[in-house]
Amino acid sequence: MRVSDEDRDRTTRRLQHAFSEGRLTQLELEDRLEVALTAKTYGDLLGLITDLPDEQPQVDDVVELDATHGNLKRSGDWAVPRRLRVSTKYGSVELDFSEAVVTHPVVHVELDLVYGSAKIILPEGGVANVDGFRSDYSQPKSAVPSRPRPGTLHVVVTGRSKYGGLVVRYPRKRWFTT
DSSP: OBOOHHHHHHHHHHHHHHHHTTSSOHHHHHHHHHHHHHOOBHHHHHHHHTTSOOOOOOGGGEEEEEESSSOEEEOSSOEEOSEEEEEESSOOEEEEOTTOEEOSSEEEEEEEESSOOEEEEOOTTOEEEEEEEEESSOOOEEOSOOSOOTTSOEEEEEEEESSOOEEEEOOOOOOOOO
């Protein structure tokens, strides 16, 4: 997946912060900044920061969605945080990432469902790891790969459902003519 100017800026800030903490030398910083400012894909950027400690999530990086009886749905052009905490007692959850604005390569989705089910729709090429999700009623169903791939969205799903389930898939093909 191609990176934006904001992605490059975020990586350069992280590199500068690592330099100010003494984790990088001046020469390492200069070399990495040169690559960061010309990076085209997430894979290019990730290679520059993999040996640095993870940043702690900021308050804006965690969004909590909660409903007791209603359904929760996010679709279209919406900003995706690094971590989504979703809980519902009697409703269902649908998270459609296919047209969403995702500015980071990994999204963590924590589900707490009692009687509801969840559906997660990824953009073509996206991957999801559902190994951390448990349901007393059924096994999670995923029609997408689970192994991370450089430059693609990677969603990590954790949590539980007592009587519901989880489905992860790509968008359905539309077969119509105008």
